[in-house]
Amino acid sequence: MSTELAPHRALGLTDSEFELIVEKLGREPNDVELAMFSLLWSEHCAYKHSKKLLRKLPTEGERVVMGPGENAGAVDIGNGHAIAFKVESHNHPSAVEPFQGAATGVGGILRDVFALGARPIAILDSLRFGELDSERSRFLLDGAVRGIGHYGNSIGVATVGGEIYFEEPYEHNCLVNAMCVGIAKQDEMVRAAAAGVGNAVVLMGASTGRDGIGGASVLASAELGEGDEGKRPTVQIGDPFEEAKVLECCLELLAKGLLVSLQDLGAAGLTSSAAEMASAGGVGIDLDVARVPLREADMEPFEIMVSESQERMLAVVEPGRVDEVAALCEKWQTGCARIGEITDSGLVRVLRDGEVVGEMPVEALVDGCPLYDLEPAEPQGWVYGNRATLDPDASGEETMLALLSSPSIASKRWAFEQYDSVVGSRTVRRPESADAAVLQIPEAGNAIAVSIDGNGRRVACDPYAGTIEAVLECAQNLACVGAEPLGLTNCLNFGNPEKPTPAWQLDRSVAALADACEALGVPVVGGNVSLYNEGPEGPIYPTPVVGMVGELPDPSRATGSGFAAEGEAIGLLGPFEPNLAGSELAKLRGELDAGLPLPDVAAVAAACAVVRYAVREGRLSSAHDVSEGGLACALAESAFAAGIGCRVDLQHLRERGCTPEEALFGEGAGGFVVSGDRETLEELGAALLGTTGGTTIELAAGDRSFSLGLDAAAEAWRSLADRQTAPTP
Amino acid sequence: MIWGVLQFPGSCDERDALHACGLLGAEPKLIWHEDGDLGGGVDAIVVPGGFSYGDYLRAGAIARFSPAMEAVGEMAAAGRPVLGICNGFQVLCEAGLLPGALLRNEDLRFVHRQVELLADGPKSPAGADNSAHRLSIPVKHGEGRYWAPPETLDELESRGQIAYRYAPGQNPNGSVADIAGVTNEAGNVLGLMPHPEHAVDPLTGSTDGLTVFRRLERVVA
Numbered sequence: 001m002s003t004e005l006a007p008h009r010a011l012g013l014t015d016s017e018f019e020l021i022v023e024k025l026g027r028e029p030n031d032v033e034l035a036m037f038s039l040l041w042s043e044h045c046a047y048k049h050s051k052k053l054l055r056k057l058p059t060e061g062e063r064v065v066m067g068p069g070e071n072a073g074a075v076d077i078g079n080g081h082a083i084a085f086k087v088e089s090h091n092h093p094s095a096v097e098p099f100q101g102a103a104t105g106v107g108g109i110l111r112d113v114f115a116l117g118a119r120p121i122a123i124l125d126s127l128r129f130g131e132l133d134s135e136r137s138r139f140l141l142d143g144a145v146r147g148i149g150h151y152g153n154s155i156g157v158a159t160v161g162g163e164i165y166f167e168e169p170y171e172h173n174c175l176v177n178a179m180c181v182g183i184a185k186q187d188e189m190v191r192a193a194a195a196g197v198g199n200a201v202v203l204m205g206a207s208t209g210r211d212g213i214g215g216a217s218v219l220a221s222a223e224l225g226e227g228d229e230g231k232r233p234t235v236q237i238g239d240p241f242e243e244a245k246v247l248e249c250c251l252e253l254l255a256k257g258l259l260v261s262l263q264d265l266g267a268a269g270l271t272s273s274a275a276e277m278a279s280a281g282g283v284g285i286d287l288d289v290a291r292v293p294l295r296e297a298d299m300e301p302f303e304i305m306v307s308e309s310q311e312r313m314l315a316v317v318e319p320g321r322v323d324e325v326a327a328l329c330e331k332w333q334t335g336c337a338r339i340g341e342i343t344d345s346g347l348v349r350v351l352r353d354g355e356v357v358g359e360m361p362v363e364a365l366v367d368g369c370p371l372y373d374l375e376p377a378e379p380q381g382w383v384y385g386n387r388a389t390l391d392p393d394a395s396g397e398e399t400m401l402a403l404l405s406s407p408s409i410a411s412k413r414w415a416f417e418q419y420d421s422v423v424g425s426r427t428v429r430r431p432e433s434a435d436a437a438v439l440q441i442p443e444a445g446n447a448i449a450v451s452i453d454g455n456g457r458r459v460a461c462d463p464y465a466g467t468i469e470a471v472l473e474c475a476q477n478l479a480c481v482g483a484e485p486l487g488l489t490n491c492l493n494f495g496n497p498e499k500p501t502p503a504w505q506l507d508r509s510v511a512a513l514a515d516a517c518e519a520l521g522v523p524v525v526g527g528n529v530s531l532y533n534e535g536p537e538g539p540i541y542p543t544p545v546v547g548m549v550g551e552l553p554d555p556s557r558a559t560g561s562g563f564a565a566e567g568e569a570i571g572l573l574g575p576f577e578p579n580l581a582g583s584e585l586a587k588l589r590g591e592l593d594a595g596l597p598l599p600d601v602a603a604v605a606a607a608c609a610v611v612r613y614a615v616r617e618g619r620l621s622s623a624h625d626v627s628e629g630g631l632a633c634a635l636a637e638s639a640f641a642a643g644i645g646c647r648v649d650l651q652h653l654r655e656r657g658c659t660p661e662e663a664l665f666g667e668g669a670g671g672f673v674v675s676g677d678r679e680t681l682e683e684l685g686a687a688l689l690g691t692t693g694g695t696t697i698e699l700a701a702g703d704r705s706f707s708l709g710l711d712a713a714a715e716a717w718r719s720l721a722d723r724q725t726a727p728t729p
Numbered sequence: 730m731i732w733g734v735l736q737f738p739g740s741c742d743e744r745d746a747l748h749a750c751g752l753l754g755a756e757p758k759l760i761w762h763e764d765g766d767l768g769g770g771v772d773a774i775v776v777p778g779g780f781s782y783g784d785y786l787r788a789g790a791i792a793r794f795s796p797a798m799e800a801v802g803e804m805a806a807a808g809r810p811v812l813g814i815c816n817g818f819q820v821l822c823e824a825g826l827l828p829g830a831l832l833r834n835e836d837l838r839f840v841h842r843q844v845e846l847l848a849d850g851p852k853s854p855a856g857a858d859n860s861a862h863r864l865s866i867p868v869k870h871g872e873g874r875y876w877a878p879p880e881t882l883d884e885l886e887s888r889g890q891i892a893y894r895y896a897p898g899q900n901p902n903g904s905v906a907d908i909a910g911v912t913n914e915a916g917n918v919l920g921l922m923p924h925p926e927h928a929v930d931p932l933t934g935s936t937d938g939l940t941v942f943r944r945l946e947r948v949v950a
Binding site: 146149153154155156239241242244245248332333416419420422424425426428440556 | 779780785842
């Protein structure tokens with residue numbers, strides 16, 4: 001055997017996969033065909049290690065308009081309108097080049113949503129980096145935040161929410177997940193399935209260059225390692241202005257009924273768009289690469305077919321309407337090229353000036369990839385690091401300040417002030433003012449709430465319980481603004497599925513996602529899988545990120561998370577069982593090997609219903625779910641909003657057997673900190689904890705009791721900006 | 730008064746501006762940048778926020794050459810209200826309809842924040858109504874640091890052309906003399922970095938932005 005890698009192996013295909021391709025074609029593939037197969041049979045496109053698991057997820061629901069398989073999912077919001085949404089990862093490009101990686105992550109998810117005919121109205125981001133004391137993490141954070149802002153701000157879509165966590169296992173493999181939400185008239189929505197033999201295939205938007213070649217197969221379907229700088233050319237470059245024009249052009253084309261179907265060009269470029277459109281429609285497709293507008297004249301056919309140049313859309317158009325389509329593209333000063341047609345051959349045929357340079361059955365390309373069973377094995381004990389950074393004898397006050405200034409808990413104002421959260425005039429609750437973003441939907445006379453959540457560390461502690469918590473956290477955030485969940489999208493960020501531990505994490509996590517969604521009655525309408533997230537030290541924390549969209553009738557009733565007035569009662573609602581296992585405090589103490597208790601999903605769902613009812617009736621002054629840092633941090637966050645302190649006694653939890661530290665800093669699902677008048681809270685079944693007011697946070701919990709000035713506490717909580725002293729890239 | 734709102738490729742806040750203008754009275758018109766007739770007749774015009782032409786050459790530098798901007802110049806000369814918001818302010822400066830220039834923010838970062846403004850020119854309606862003097866309006870820009878040479882600043886001060894300043898301690902971009910918005914000498918052309926069209930509904934923020942539109946309507950009333 002020669003030392004040189006066989007071409008198929010260099011492209012990421014195994015020997016047996018290559019043999020299967022030869023069998024399906026009846027001959028050896030040529031270079032064009034091999035390149036196309038390698039991309040569509042990559043993990044990123046074929047989901048070959050995850051597809052069997054994903055079949056467990058519940059996808060049906062009364063309000064579902066479009067489910068998995070389309071460019072994005074969509075749910076009915078009333079009055080003939082639908083809300084489309086999806087989350088997607090751009091992890092590996094962002095780890096190599098954070099600004100462009102994050103920017104094009106936003107650009108890609110926007111295209112998925114407007115490909116349905118929906119106008120994007122909101123973006124949310126879920127980001128993970130290594131610890132903030134690492135220069136690399138600060139560089140990645142700075143670049144990713146700038147990149148998200150650059151794209152979202154320029155294109156005029158509000159970035160309304162998100163989350164950022166800092167944990168050592170993400171040091172080499174950061175996560176950048178972007179979610180987009182759009183609104184569409186249901187009768188103007190379009191599917192991705194190609195139809196109509198003889199119809200024209202039109203490529204719109206930017207020209208095609210050599211950027212991003214192999215992004216899906218080289219970057220997204222293998223582990224990161226040494227020498228990743230050499231992969232920089234595989235990262236795409238974003239042009240939000242081009243996308244702004246393509247977006248407006250596509251929406252106008254759809255409103256005028258000029259398109260039969262529409263699909264964005266994402267991973268694997270023309271190859272996947274064309275093959276997937278043909279597959280969904282049960283037709284064949286001919287494409288002539290000589291008709292594709294190029295940035296560089298001498299591109300090879302395989303390069304044109306796999307280029308991941310951004311801001312491109314593929315449409316199927318009736319032949320008689322191509323001129324009208326071209327005229328609108330001219331108005332919007334964006335590209336328009338008729339590059340092929342729909343056939344009844346069942347083949348994807350690639351031509352150059354009429355000469356066939358590649359010919360493959362659609363079915364073999366899209367559905368021919370073998371699906372693999374995972375070989376999961378539960379690891380013996382904790383497989384990640386466990387670094388203590390807090391003195392075990394720290395007082396209650398010292399512990400509180402350490403938690404508030406912990407970057408994962410600290411205010412993310414530094415980041416979200418770099419995003420336009422109001423463009424579009426829909427944003428009723430901006431970042432940090434409530435647990436979920438709230439957007440008014442005048443088209444349907446109501447509003448939506450959106451949240452994105454996922455705590456990888458807790459999933460690492462127990463993939464099943466941790467994933468249940470992620471779904472519950474989302475549902476709780478929605479309940480705090482009075483919203484009822486309509487649908488869920490997810491991005492499953494895991495390590496190498498061919499290794500036993502990540503395989504086990506993935507298997508348990510998807511089972512939990514299915515069970516939680518089933519129990520809450522929330523359908524999964526779309527999602528994305530990102531595997532092979534590993535660095536030299538091993539896999540990332542298993543990180544299922546959950547995005548949820550809910551409906552609320554009256555946006556003016558959406559309650560904020562901050563105390564609203566002095567002298568009001570503070571209560572704790574819900575089946576909250578505080579536990580230090582997997583908590584932020586356990587992390588600071590290096591005690592992350594204690595598993596995670598399983599939450600009671602039905603009890604949390606019932607508590608969500610109580611909070612939702614109370615918010616909709618306008619009976620609460622504030623509602624905030626208890627998450628990282630426990631009750632103490634939840635109370636502090638409610639206090640910071642309007643600078644109203646609190647005096648609280650946690651005797652209630654102490655009587656139920658909690659230690660002072662568990663009562664203050666213990667975490668777990670199901671807890672809500674609410675404020676309002678005493679009778680209301682009692683009527684709702686809340687345990688009364690204390691009273692709002694003053695300029696201190698006074699928490700009584702046995703030998704860990706403390707009183708902390710609001711200013712000192714807020715200073716710790718607002719310390720992220722000072723610690724983010726990244727060099728400008 | 731019928732307001733028109735320009736739309737360039739890359740405009741972002743044109744729908745928001747249309748919504749705001751609709752609250753003032755007559756149905757406003759959206760005007761494509763190639764329309765040199767400005768939709769066949771409007772009384773006042775908004776050059777909206779966003780990233781016209783991607784702001785790739787320099788913010789506002791390309792949009793100023795569009796056919797509609799020639800007509801906007803004529804409206805300005807005729808004393809009709811012209812309001813440039815954010816990117817629109819940059820376009821009006823590039824077009825020479827307003828003095829000065831907008832530079833990159835001092836900390837080189839995009840900033841979105843609710844800020845307080847003081848309306849303080851003599852042409853401001855604020856003198857009579859103290860509550861209208863202090864406005865809560867969001868900013869969102871990367872190139873909003875107003876700059877003009879010292880002699881121009883002296884002129885702007887003496888002629889009362891500094892329509893809006895950031896309240897003490899609230900300047901988000903390092904602009905000279907805390908300037909947030911300026912007018913031309915006649916007072917009918919106003920450019921400002923904060924977004925009054927995003928402050929017209931208590932549900933989404935404040936309603937203070939409406940006073941900015943009304944100020945211009947009053948100039949010609």
